[in-house]
Amino acid sequence: MALIPSTILTGFLGAGKTTLLNRILQEDHGLKIAVIENEFGQENIDNEILVQDSSEQIVEMNNGCICCTVRGDLIVALSALAKKREAGELHFDRIIIETTGLANPGPVAQTFFMDEEVGVHYMLDAVLTVVDARHAMTQLDEYEEAQRQVGFADKLLISKTDLVEPAQLDALKARLMRINPRAPISQVDFGRAPLAEVLDIRGFNLNDKLEIDPDFVKAEEEHGHDHDHEHVHTDACRHEHGDEHEHNHHHGHHSDDIAAFVFKSNRPFDPAKLDEFLASLVNVFGPRMLRYKGVLLMQGAERKVVFQGVHQMMGSDLGAKWGENEERGSKMVFIGKNLPKDVFVSGLEQCLV
Missing domain, CATH: 3.30.1220.10 (CobW-like, C-terminal domain)
Structure with missing residues (x-):
């Protein structure tokens, strides 16, 4: 059976990860996407999508997408989803893992290589990092987590560009390229982004092209x-x-x-x-x-x-x-x-x- 493509969606608190995720989930794209909220805090998918107090951990949406909150071991969650898929209990084409705003995406990415069972079922497609144009400069100055999220990215998506001047945006892009010259940069306004810019990027695959800015x-x-x-x-x-x-x-x-x-x-x-x-x-x-x-x-x-x-x-x-x-x-x-x-x-x- 083909490996399940997986995307890690990260970005600092308030960057717009959930807004982007909601857009992806609500689009009429015909894909069945499983979303894992890998978190320990309160930064959940909006209430309309995820029933937070439900005793059922997995919530299936109208368009066939699945939402699952993980406050424990990510490996356990991934393995459980794969088993349900193989047994025909759940149907999904790919997985998106949304991290908390203060998360270091490194350990999440390592999960795909360190655990044998996860490696048998899943293929890490890319790490996407959403960057808040309005607050990113300050966040990068003050929080190493923000720098790590940029450094790990295979693709950078800048949000809230309407709130800054062109000169500020240019300065931010220059700084992002200094931190991570291999990640292409796109703008995402109010969560709108073509699926081709967020899925099937193959940023984590070995290939013979080294994309550096x-x-x-x-x-x-x-x-x-x-x-x-x-x-x-x-x-x-x-x-x-x-x-x-x-x-x-x-x-x-x-x-x-x-x-x-x-x-x-x-x-x-x-x-x-x-x-x-x-x-x-x-x-x-x-x-x-x-x-x-x-x-x-x-x-x-x-x-x-x-x-x-x-x-x-x-x-x-x-x-x-x-x-x-x-x-x-x-x-x-x-x-x-x-x-x-x-x-x-x-x-x-x-x-x-």
Whole structure:
């Protein structure tokens, strides 16, 4: 049986997660979606959708969607839903897990890789993060959880854009790209978003395309002309080169604990050296490494090697063959909390042939 696509919907308190979720559930899309509220507080789906005081944990809606509140173990809930589906007691096509506004999405994402039974039934499609345009700058300054939610995202959806000036929105987008250059950014107004922008993104799947915001990479390359090697990466260069708007410079004081950097090289890696170095990175810095992903050029290999990881869990696979006229090279992105970029860069350089 095909794996059940699963989406993690996260975002800080009041960002508009529930509004977006309600829109998705009420649309006439023909999909039967199971929603899990992975929470311990009071941030529930609206009363019209979820009967909060019901003794029945699972509530089926008119259009066939299912709502389930989980205040305990997510693994238990996922396993129970899968068993009911297999037994024909419940019918659903996919799952959306909505986290609380203060949740770290990392452990939720890890559930899909750490538990064997969950891995047999479910496939993590993407982590979606809703960002409140009006309050995000302050939240990112004050709450590490807000930074983590952005850092883990495969897709960022900015809400409440009607409440801010264009210059404020541009500054926010620049900051989000600095924290997570691999996540595309869209705007979602009053919960309205095309389903194609929230479902079947395949953001967590291994593939041979590493999607990093091209302006971010371009800015780093421009900044790198002052250096001897070809892959210098500074979080600040987004301010210096990545935006034409002067207002961006006024936000240079934002030094987020969670940030991203990119490593690029046209020289191939020595597989044994790289394996050993990546293992040591994960061993030492794993808890601080939120997301990392890359397309690698290996010595003697005719195929790309793709790798990605979440915290201490890392996996790799063979990708497509290198094209005859394709420029060969490695591109890696690391998103984490206070990662020592110089250690990563110098270590990776030593793994090159």
